[in-house]
Amino acid sequence: MEKIERKTITIDADGKNLGRLAVEVAVLLRGKNKPSFVAYRDMGDVVVVKNIEKMKFSGNKLEGKNYFHFTGYLGNLRKATLKEVIIKKGPKEVLRRAVLGMLCKNRLRAQQIKRLRFDK
Numbered sequence: 001m002e003k004i005e006r007k008t009i010t011i012d013a014d015g016k017n018l019g020r021l022a023v024e025v026a027v028l029l030r031g032k033n034k035p036s037f038v039a040y041r042d043m044g045d046v047v048v049v050k051n052i053e054k055m056k057f058s059g060n061k062l063e064g065k066n067y068f069h070f071t072g073y074l075g076n077l078r079k080a081t082l083k084e085v086i087i088k089k090g091p092k093e094v095l096r097r098a099v100l101g102m103l104c105k106n107r108l109r110a111q112q113i114k115r116l117r118f119d120k
Contacts, residue, residue: 007045010119013095014051017058022098025049029112030103042108050119052091057082067097092118 009028013021027033031043065082085094099116103109 004043008048009045010048010050012051013049014054015056017056018061018094018098021049021055022095022102025095025099025116026102029099029115039104042111044112044115046115046117048117048119049095052095052118055091055095
């Protein structure tokens, strides 16, 4: 088996929309930009995102987009808007959740999301 060459790719989030940035990061984490891509191998690169605070949100997403969390108890479905998540956990968590939703839901996802890093 060949050794996987992982590069470190830095992306500037200044002025980019959340969804478009998340797609770009997800493609790089999976390795779909490489000619030797196969879906069952983890061959993506390390992605460092900087200027995350300057990311844009289009439309009415700050008040209209909701995140849900079920605690496991009856009647305990927690709901938070995008603005509340940014205030409580920061914009890093918002981008991480968006990228996590775009990665394949299999065993490779945990390894791939660990290669997403944030820089100031």
